[in-house]
Every structure is written in structure tokens, then in C-alpha cells.
Amino acid sequence: MVADIAERAGVTARTFFRYFTDKREVLFDASAELEKKSLAALEAAPATASTLDLVATALDATVDIIGHDHELARKRHVVIMANSDLRERELIKLAHMSAALADGLRRRGIGDAEASLAAEAGSAVYRVAFQRWADADDDLDLRDVIRRSFAQLRALTAPN
Template sequence: MVRWEPGAAERLRVAAMALYAEQGYDGTTVAQIADRAGVTARTFFRHFADKREVLFAGSESLEQVMVEALVSAPASAGPMEAVAAGVLAAGEAFAGRRDFSRQRYEVVSATPELREREFIKMASLVTAFSAALRERGVAPARALLAAETGITVFRVAFERWVEGAEEDPVAVIRETLTELTELTS
């Protein structure tokens, strides 16, 4: 086994995704992932708490990027404009990661335990967006409505992006935001 070669976390992600595709999430063990990546199980646990975290590592960073973009929106921006800035920042973060995102989406969609974890992640984003909007002076009920709406746009756009032909996630988010505007006009 390779012990100190750089890039172990990425090799573990690639190995896990390949194994999840081949034998399903439930049929894959940490030992198999580590073996496929050419590292020890101990090395796996240096990078990830469990095999689920291979799919969810980076969620906190994504949330931070999204909230920072919302907070950085101009003071003149309304609640939905600020939310749109946060959601568009997510699109920029996903640019160039479509293959991994598509594979991850398929694994998560096929596994109830992982779908539950994904819903928790989305709820965390709603909470963070809502808090950031309240900090901008938005009334609590309006902040929650804008946050829920924005995260729904993000989720719908993400699904469209991984399942569709458009390569640019930002373009898909913009299109979804436009559809929301048309629906509410």
C-alpha cells in the first residue's frame, strides 16, 4: 500500500465513486475503497469519518461560499437578489465538476440514508441563508421564505444540470431563477 503519496483524498473519492457505481453504496466497504485507492483503511479515516463523508465532504465549504456571496450582495439588493447571489456562487463552485456531481447525485438518489443526509444539508443551507438575510434587516418570515425559495431553486437547478445537456451550472441556475420570476409574475 502507498502510505504517504500525495492526493490520497482525491484517490479515495474516485475509488469510492467507482465502487458505489459498481456495487452500490450499501455494498461498498471502507476497506474496499481504501484498497482501490491504494491506501490503508487508517489513511481513509484520516480523510473521512466514514464512507458517507466521501459524498458530503466539502458541504461546509460550499455553504460558506454561498453565504458569503449572499452577505456580499450590495446593500441595495432585495432579499431574493441577495439569495440569487448566494445560489449563483454555488454554480460557480460546481463549474468543471459535472462528472463527479452526476455520479454523486446518482448514488445519493439511490440510497435513502444518503437522501436523508442531503435533505439535512439543504435544511442547513436554508438556516444559514435565513440568518444572513435577518442580519441584512429582512423580517424573519420573509427571510425564511426567501431562503427556502432560493435553496429550492438551487436544488432544482442542480438536478437539471446533472441530468441535462447544459454544461454550465451558472447558466442553469440563471434559467431556473428566470422561471421562478415568470411563475410569480
């Protein structure tokens, strides 16, 4: 219950709802910062970068925030995956991020359709990479996993 959560934090339920719009939102507090960082990285990228490179750069930037605490990330992931309402929330955060990313790409002059698609594709890569990383027993580097997932996407879509 929200009342319990709030009590643990030493406040009333009403106060809780002043800080978080939602019960679930507690778990996704960092998402705004994540988005900000990755957008900043996008802006800072060199003009020569390809669309997909830009996306990769933006995703890479999130690693600084969440890539260090593997154990925490794993636990958090387990909790989220176990509750469909938390999964919903996570997905919409990702979708929001993807939309912001697409906007960022458009601001760099990339065509509308291409921007959306690149952002969504990047989001897809991120999803599987993060999942892979969080599930891994050994201590992988999230950045590496993302890179390898991008490479795998390239391989997958390459004409044969």
C-alpha cells in the first residue's frame, strides 16, 4: 500500500502523492535524468556521425547513470519484470525516451520517418542489451553489451 511506503519515508500518503504522481513512479525517478543526459550526448555528437551512430551515442550516455551498480540494476529489473503494471510503466518511459530521441534527431536535420525509426530501433537494441546485461551472472560492461547488440542488429538486417 502507498500508506506503508509513505510511512517508511516518514510522511503521509498525501505527501507521497505530492512527490510522486503515482505509486509506481518511485521506481522510475531517474528516468528524467537519463533522458536529459542522453539528449545532451546527442547534441554534443560530431556532425559527421551517421544517424545510427547518433542513437548509439545517446544510449551510451545512459550507462554512466545505471551501468555501475549491476546488483541494484538486477534487483530492480527483477521487481519490474515480476509486475505487469511496473512493466507498463517502464515501457512508457522507454517510449518517451525514444520519442525524445527522435525529436533530437529531427533537430539535427534528420528526416521525420528516419528519425522515428532510428530512435525506435535504438530503443529495441537498448531493451535487449539491458535485459542481457541484467540477466548476466558475470560482470559484463553494459556499454559493451549495447555495442554488441548494435552490431548484431546490423548483421541481422544486412542483405545476404
